Amino acid sequence: MYYNSKKPNTCPMGTTSYMIKAGDTFYSIAIRYNTTVAALIAANPNVNPNALCIGQIICIPIPFPPCPGGNYYTIRAGDTFFSIARRFNVSLDALLNANPNVNPDALYIGQVICIPGPTPPPPVTCPAGTMPYIIRAGDTFFSIARRFNVSLDALIAANPNVDPDNLMIGQRICIPGPTPPGCPAGTTPYTIRSGDTFFLLAQRFNTTVEAIQRANPGVDPNNLQIGQVICMPGIPPTPGCPAGTTPYTIRSGDTFFLLAQRFNTTVEAIQRANPGVDPNNLQIGQVICMPGTPPTPGCPAGTTPYTIRSGDTFFLLAQRFNTTVEAIQRANPGVNPNNLQIGQVICMPGDTTPPPSGCPTGTTSYTIRSGDTFFLLAQRFNTTVEAIQRANPGVNPNNLQIGQRICIPTAN
Numbered sequence: 001m002y003y004n005s006k007k008p009n010t011c012p013m014g015t016t017s018y019m020i021k022a023g024d025t026f027y028s029i030a031i032r033y034n035t036t037v038a039a040l041i042a043a044n045p046n047v048n049p050n051a052l053c054i055g056q057i058i059c060i061p062i063p064f065p066p067c068p069g070g071n072y073y074t075i076r077a078g079d080t081f082f083s084i085a086r087r088f089n090v091s092l093d094a095l096l097n098a099n100p101n102v103n104p105d106a107l108y109i110g111q112v113i114c115i116p117g118p119t120p121p122p123p124v125t126c127p128a129g130t131m132p133y134i135i136r137a138g139d140t141f142f143s144i145a146r147r148f149n150v151s152l153d154a155l156i157a158a159n160p161n162v163d164p165d166n167l168m169i170g171q172r173i174c175i176p177g178p179t180p181p182g183c184p185a186g187t188t189p190y191t192i193r194s195g196d197t198f199f200l201l202a203q204r205f206n207t208t209v210e211a212i213q214r215a216n217p218g219v220d221p222n223n224l225q226i227g228q229v230i231c232m233p234g235i236p237p238t239p240g241c242p243a244g245t246t247p248y249t250i251r252s253g254d255t256f257f258l259l260a261q262r263f264n265t266t267v268e269a270i271q272r273a274n275p276g277v278d279p280n281n282l283q284i285g286q287v288i289c290m291p292g293t294p295p296t297p298g299c300p301a302g303t304t305p306y307t308i309r310s311g312d313t314f315f316l317l318a319q320r321f322n323t324t325v326e327a328i329q330r331a332n333p334g335v336n337p338n339n340l341q342i343g344q345v346i347c348m349p350g351d352t353t354p355p356p357s358g359c360p361t362g363t364t365s366y367t368i369r370s371g372d373t374f375f376l377l378a379q380r381f382n383t384t385v386e387a388i389q390r391a392n393p394g395v396n397p398n399n400l401q402i403g404q405r406i407c408i409p410t411a412n
Contacts, residue, residue, distance in 0.1 A: 011043075011059035011060075015043050015059035015060055015061050016059070016060050017057050017058070017059060017060070018033075018057070018058055018059070018060045019055060019056070019057055020052045020053060020054055020055060020056040020057075020058065021054060022054055022364060022381065022408075022410070023380075023381075024052055025049070025052070025380075026040045026041065026049040026052075029058075029060070030138070033060050033061075035060065035061050035112075035138065036074070036138040037049075038108070039061045039108065039111060040058070040060070040061070042061075042108040042111075043058075043059045043060070043061050044058045044059055050379070051382065052382065053382055054382070054410065061111070061112075066114070067098065067114035067115075069116070069117075070098060070114045070115050070116045070117055071114070071115045071117065071168040071171070072112050072113070072114060072115070072168060073088075073112070073113055073114075073115045073168060074111070074112055074138055075107050075108060075111040075112075075113065079107060080104070080107070081095050081096065081104040081107075084113075084115070087166070088115050088117065090115065090116055090117055094116045095113075095115070095116065097116070098113075098114040098115070098116040099113045099114055115168070126158075126174035126175075127174070130158050130174040130175055130176050131174070131175050132172055132173075132174060132175075133148075133172070133173050133174070133175045134171070134172055135167045135168060135171040135172075135173065139167055140164070140167065141155050141156065141164040141167070144173075144175070148175050149225045149228060150175065150176050150225075151220045151223040151225075152223070153220060153223070154176045154218075154220065155173075155175070155176065157176075158173075158174045158175070158176045159173045159174055183215075183231035184215075184231070186233060187215045187231035187232055187233050188231070188232050189229050189230075189231060189232075190229065190230055190231070190232040191228070191229050192224045192225060192228040192229070192230065196224055197221070197224065198212050198213065198221040198224075201232065205232055205283060206281075206283040207232070207233050209221075211233045212230070212232065212233065214233075215230075215231040215232070215233045216230045216231055241273075241289035242273070242289065244291060245273045245289035245290055245291050246289070246290050247287050247288075247289060247290075248287065248288055248289070248290040248341060249286070249287050249341060250282045250283060250286040250287070250288065254282055255279070255282070256270050256271065256279040256282075259290065262339060263290055263291075265290070265291050267279075269291045270288070270290065270291065272291075273288075273289040273290070273291045274288045274289055299331075299347035300331075300347065302349065303331045303347035303348060303349055304347070304348050305345050305346075305347060305348075306345065306346055306347070306348040307344070307345050308340045308341060308344040308345070308346065312340055313337070313340065314328050314329065314337040314340075317348065319399075320399060320401075321348055321349075321399070322396055322399055323348070323349050325337075327349040328346070328348065328349065330349075331346075331347040331348065331349050332346045332347055359391075359407035360391075360407065362409060362410060363391045363407035363408060363409050363410060364407070364408050364410055365405055365406075365407060365408075366381075366405065366406055366407070366408045367404070367405050368400045368401060368404040368405070368406065372400055373397070373400070374388050374389065374397040374400075377408065381408050381409075383408065383409045385397075387409045388406070388408065388409065390409075391406075391407040391408070391409050392406045392407055
């Protein structure tokens with residue numbers, strides 16, 4: 001059983017004391033103080049990192065011992081002074097003399113020591129399309145690649161003279177940019193989303209994997225990153241729809257004939273509204289102009305405008321907003337629930353905006369993020385689900401919305 005004392009600890013040599021604040025985790029503290037989670041755990045053997053208390057005192061390892069004329073190195077699993085001396089081609093005595101306050105028989109993962117010797121020259125000036133970066137304690141090529149949203153292969157290729165297994169604190173490397181340059185004519189920028197692959201994108205946008213690869217010669221299709229921007233060949237631009245028409249996004253299976261039937265118009269009227277569109281080459285995601293589509297409703301009192309997103313149905317919306325399908329249908333008499341369109345605005349019964357954030361004394365405001373639940377928040381902030389529910393009587397814990405603001409009880 002861990003004992004989480006709030007009394008100041010006597011921190012040993014090589015560490016400094018720190019008081020836990022709301023939202024702190026060992027991971028966030030390690031990043032802030034340029035150390036590692038392993039080093040924090042080693043410096044605080046009697047502290048449970050999953051049950052930190054506001055006001056609790058922990059010890060932060062001091063990451064940088066004096067190292068004039070040498071290079072810093074972060075201890076890894078299996079390291080000994082003997083193996084480190086051999087790896088860096090220095091004598092054991094020189095290594096011991098450079099680290100007088102380090103016990104060579106009690107090294108811990110994440111500990112920073114000094115490697116004596118001349119500092120290696122910095123790399124050549126980083127070429128266009130890359131930016132310089134200084135290695136910090138705990139950095140690896142893998143962690144740097146994830147932090148800057150680039151592939152590991154691209155990072156290694158941008159630093160041909162750097163040994164990724166022998167990074168030194170203060171060493172300069174080059175970070176390649178993840179975003180391609182301005183997309184050339186005939187292509188359109190596209191932002192990678194969860195689950196995207198070149199194969200699925202080729203199907204969705206009616207092109208080929210080979211065409212996408214040609215448009216993105218520097219992109220690794222096996223290492224696409226969420227938020228990465230690539231160039232998609234052949235995506236037609238969104239038209240500006242004239243008066244009397246409404247934008248419509250093409251979905252799988254759509255044809256002018258089926259659209260004419262669905263929207264009670266004619267193929268000829270759709271063609272007149274879209275003179276530059278080839279009806280035999282419609283592409284999923286393409287936006288056309290539909291004649292005679294009813295305009296966006298003005299929502300009456302007691303309802304709130306809501307913009308349809310991908311995957312929305314009246315059934316899912318009723319569950320999400322704690323209402324019924326029938327209530328949504330009554331609020332939208334002219335809307336076909338079987339033909340919802342992305343970007344279409346409907347009227348949702350009740351207020352879909354999050355409650356105001358004026359939190360009472362003894363609580364603090366918190367903004368809901370992806371994956372949050374009352375249970376996880378209770379663990380993170382060292383409180384209980386019941387206490388969070390009491391602080392938020394009007395909030396449905398089964399219907400938390402990203403961006404919604406709630407009140408979190410503060411620790412006594």
